Amino acid sequence: MTKNEDLIIAPSILGADFSHLEEDLVSIADSGAQWVHLDVMDGHFVPNISFGWDLIRTLRPFSPLTFDTHLMVSQPERFIEQFASAGSNAITVHHEATVHLYRVLQQIRSLGCKSGVSVVPSTPVSAIEHVLEISDIVLVMSVNPGFGGQQMIPSMLQKIARLAELRETEGYDFLISVDGGINAKTAGDAVDSGADVLVTGSSFFSAPDKISYVADLLSLGRAR
């Protein structure tokens, strides 16, 4: 996979106004972003509750973009089928949320979705090395998950760089995604470290001009 040349911008609807989600979803496609990031929180794995597969199924007809579902959910293996049939194109689960990680990633692929694995800031890359061969996406959480609008933890850049190194040396084919505190100031360092997918919530939805905001982020990939 060619790194960064095809940078992907994935606005997170966690930052949207839930009273007019349809409109905000359309604004993501109109902005030039390629993916929609859907943060599912269960109030157990993270101290917040967001939404479930019914909302994703409801939103699906209103966007042609890739639905990138991020399950911040304990024992996600219980719900993979529901999130796949709701219209997810990619499903990411947390290493810390299951003892059956390899099997869950296989399950995700068997349902026709891209498989994603994520780690919270305290988990080192070494914890997921055994599943990199069956991962289409590795999502580096650059904040403690649960809430939008936090500041990026700078040391997470080293984690991105380590993943990029492993991909190169071992010949893996996953995309490196980064989630948490991504904005016009922090995105450059993330891309320089090796990120291919920029998840952006509060900064996207507060941008006065979403098209320019996305264009600026996309230009970081081309500048490499």
Ligand SMILES: O=C(CO)[C@H](O)[C@H](O)COP(=O)(O)O
């Ligand atoms: O997963 C998340 C929080 O757990 C959000 O996707 C992430 O924090 C993006 O929001 P922001 O860009 O506002 O940091």
